[in-house]
Amino acid sequence: MSGLRTSRTRLAAAAATAVLAALSLTACNDGTGAHDEGAASTTSTSPSSGATSSGTVSNSTGTTGSTGTTGSTGTTGSTGGKSTSGSTTGAKSAGGTSASKASGTPVTCEGSNTKTVAAPLTRPVNHMLLTVTNTGSRTCFLYGYPAVRFTGAQAVPPVIKDSQPQAVVTLEPGQSGYAAISLSATDGSSEGGHTAKSLAVYFSPRSMSGSVGAAAHPPLPAKGVYVDDSIKVTYWQQEMGDATNW
Incomplete structure (x- = not known):
């Protein structure tokens, strides 16, 4: 009797082990647990990638906008400065000429x-x-x-x-x-x-x-x-x- 009980106990343990193994295999195959974990990981990674991408685009846009604005302003400023300088020089030249009282051939x-x-x-x-x-x-x-x-x-x-x-x-x-x-x-x-x-x-x-x-x-x-x-x-x-x- 004692031997029979031991044998049944072993069989029951083995059967339980087999059932657990089968359940584990089934869980892996239906994609629920593993897929969810993967999706979670992907979701976590995706926002990170998206942020990086968005950040890159934002930085690129910001840089382009900044450069474009600065370049435009710089060019305008430079051109304006030269124009003003030329005008001032001309005025001085005209002033110098008008300051001279001489006119005509000596x-x-x-x-x-x-x-x-x-x-x-x-x-x-x-x-x-x-x-x-x-x-x-x-x-x-x-x-x-x-x-x-x-x-x-x-x-x-x-x-x-x-x-x-x-x-x-x-x-x-x-x-x-x-x-x-x-x-x-x-x-x-x-x-x-x-x-x-x-x-x-x-x-x-x-x-x-x-x-x-x-x-x-x-x-x-x-x-x-x-x-x-x-x-x-x-x-x-x-x-x-x-x-x-x-």
Whole structure:
């Protein structure tokens, strides 16, 4: 009896094991448990993939939009900046041109387009300074040296050759040029001394032959100026100091 019970117990255990095995196999084959787990896994993965994909698309769109906007703005800004810069430069250029009073072709300086002033100098002694100012609307050139003639003079005085400048004196409207006149010897050694009451200044043409235009007649001091045969003049100078050095 004991052996029979043991045998039945073993058979029952074996049968139970077989039933459990069959049930397990059936569960795997119907796809319910395993499929559900797989679906859950897929669902978990899919949103992750979807997020990545969506993120990529979003980033791409954002980058494209940002680049497009920045590029457009940058280009517009750059173009606008250049345009503004060009306009400013043009305005400055126009301002520079309008600031210049000169117009037309340059001419020769002479009595009708200049004003001449004659003033005695204390240093050097026995000297007079001629100042010629351009009163016209065009640039004018002071060629050579002034041909001066005081009252009672027999000839035009010679020029101090060493005073010749390196370039022709050019006067814009309103600018002045200068020349000095050595009136008489400081030691009184020269002859022909006399007091002059009037002065005429003639201007040279480019050819330096004869005179051009009208002469200037600057007034002299009421007492006149003393001149003698040693009288001489400098070339026209651009700067006053270059005239009074002789």
